[in-house]
Amino acid sequence: MYDRRLDSIVAAAESGSFSKAAKRLGVSTPALAKRIETFEHEYDVVLFNRTRRGVFLTPAGASVVEDARALMRQTEGMLRRAKEQEAFGGTTVRLGVSVLCPARITLDLWPRIHELDSSLHLELVPIDDIYDEESEVVQHIGGSIDLVELAQSDDRWQDICALVDFASFCNARGALLHAFTPSDATKRFVELCTNLLREDKA
Secondary structure (H helix, E strand, O other): OOOOHHHHHHHHHHHOOHHHHHHHHOOOHHHHHHHHHHHHHHHOOOOEEEEOOEEEEOHHHHHHHHHHHHHHHHHHHHHHHHHHHHHHOOOEEEEEEOOOOOOHHHHHHHHHHHHHOOOOEEEEEEOOOOOOOOOOOHHHEOOOEOEEEEOOOOHHHOOOOEEEEHHHOOOOOOEEEEOOOOOHHHHHHHHHHHHHHHHHHO
């Protein structure tokens, strides 16, 4: 089972402070510190160096946080797919959109995709700037969002998610980011999207 203490560890790592992490999670600072300390004692590992300037990950802590983020994405995705299955038979695809990622190609194709498979549902989810180094958008692909369309191919996230480069099969510029293990609906959506782009090129 997923250990909820990992939420506190990741929040502290991202905030650089137990107090900021506690505020972010809506708990008291002593409670958050206790969660982390019990985790460290239970597994006999030191995750943070505590200083007056804040907390900093040890090498062991960095390893735990990296794996914890992957677990959080998997858990988020598992729960989302279960809710989708209950509501729509698992056919909703969440497309992340923003000013820099308006998803023009995908949205232009959507009416044709839906005509080919009317069981698919598309939900637009506002996202932060994916190119901001502090953004957590990519961390949520496969969880709260399924797809993000990039204006151009970018392999900086290749260790976190899969990338479908439009240029590999058509004249369009851009790419789709999705989880390494996407939902069936997402796989179907991407398949139809790429097939239509190939047809348009032919």
